[in-house]
Amino acid sequence: MSQCILDEYDKKIIKYLQEDSSISNIDLSKKIGLAPSSCLLRVKNLKEQRILKQFTAVVDEKMLGYEITCFAKISMHPLNRETSNQFIEEARKIPEIVECYTITGDSAFMLKIVAKNFQYYRDFIFDKLLSVPYVSNIETSIVVATEKKTNFIPLD
Numbered sequence: 001m002s003q004c005i006l007d008e009y010d011k012k013i014i015k016y017l018q019e020d021s022s023i024s025n026i027d028l029s030k031k032i033g034l035a036p037s038s039c040l041l042r043v044k045n046l047k048e049q050r051i052l053k054q055f056t057a058v059v060d061e062k063m064l065g066y067e068i069t070c071f072a073k074i075s076m077h078p079l080n081r082e083t084s085n086q087f088i089e090e091a092r093k094i095p096e097i098v099e100c101y102t103i104t105g106d107s108a109f110m111l112k113i114v115a116k117n118f119q120y121y122r123d124f125i126f127d128k129l130l131s132v133p134y135v136s137n138i139e140t141s142i143v144v145a146t147e148k149k150t151n152f153i154p155l156d
Contacts, residue, residue, distance in 0.1 A: 004049055009034060011155045013042055014051070018152050021055040058151065066114040068121055069143040072129070073107035077136035084108060090132045096124055107139065 006014070012032040016023055023031075029039035046052040061069070076083050084102070087109065091100045099112035115121035121140075129138060 004051055006051075006155070010042060010046060010051075013039065013046065014153075014155060017043075017052065017055070061114050065116050067117055068115040069146070070111075070113045070115065070121060071141045071143070072111045072113055073103075073139040074109040074111060074129075074135055075106065075137035075139075076108045076134045078134065079108055083134040087132055087134065094128055096128070107137075
């Protein structure tokens with residue numbers, strides 16, 4: 001996949017949409033100094049190029065009762081394309097898994113998991129994660145404090 005070349009207007013559009021994706025086209029056009037129709041066309045083009053993948057709300061999981069955030073390294077046995085694809089398919093169905101990455105090293109996957117409390121996480125491990133075929137080991141790190149959390153991608 002090749003890198004897209006963005007001009008200053010595109011970079012400003014991305015910057016302001018990363019700050020607040022609900023900004024109106026009129027307000028966005030004023031901030032970047034373009035006519036509303038030109039601004040709308042640029043946003044459309046950024047979507048078509050898949051630079052802008054989606055517009056979404058960022059939710060505070062703690063306000064919804066998810067007090068625990070964990071990162072879990074998952075090992076598989078046997079580890080091959082078939083078992084990996086099966087794990088990915090199952091992970092996509094489990095709502096507590098909010099991110100799933102294929103990684104290098106001793107483990108096959110890294111998961112970001114939210115849980116309401118420690119008992120909830122324990123039950124999640126036994127009832128959901130260990131029920132996925134070929135999972136051979138789970139190594140969990142529990143987040144004590146979040147020092148930085150952002151969805152911003154640097155533009156320079």
